Amino acid sequence: MDSPVPPRPTEPKPRRRDRHGRGMRGPVAPPQVPLAASRAETFRDLVQDSVERLERRWPQLADVDFLVLDVPGSPDDSVPLGSAEPAAKDRPARIMVYRRPVEIRTKNRDERALLVHEVVVEQVAELLGLSPESVDPRYGQD
Numbered sequence: 001m002d003s004p005v006p007p008r009p010t011e012p013k014p015r016r017r018d019r020h021g022r023g024m025r026g027p028v029a030p031p032q033v034p035l036a037a038s039r040a041e042t043f044r045d046l047v048q049d050s051v052e053r054l055e056r057r058w059p060q061l062a063d064v065d066f067l068v069l070d071v072p073g074s075p076d077d078s079v080p081l082g083s084a085e086p087a088a089k090d091r092p093a094r095i096m097v098y099r100r101p102v103e104i105r106t107k108n109r110d111e112r113a114l115l116v117h118e119v120v121v122e123q124v125a126e127l128l129g130l131s132p133e134s135v136d137p138r139y140g141q142d
Helices: 038-056 059-063 098-106 109-128
Strands: 065-069 082-085 094-098
Touching: 038 059, 038 065, 038 098, 038 109, 082 109, 094 098, 094 109, 098 109
Parallel strands: 065 094
Antiparallel strands: 082 094
């Protein structure tokens, strides 16, 4: 009358399927697919592409820090798309591009890429004390 009950395992078995039998859920898209990139990462890539394009023509830009910030720090009447700070004694020159103001002013990726490049060119021109057309001859033509 006594039937021995088998002892329970101390460790739970790894689950091979979910409770509905459809298998384990995975990521929606693999990491190499553009869907997996966030808007901030995509924007940062646009800025990096623009900087690389300019560094070929202006090698001194290798010493400049390019930053992507969400919004400008100080609330002004007009919202800047970017800003430049000359080098100080303890830090290199910096160029900041503000992501949210640029995204609000554009409708799609192509417009955003053009505006990002224009902002980067304008800030580099301000930092170097040149006109934007001399920094990038194609400035304003796209």
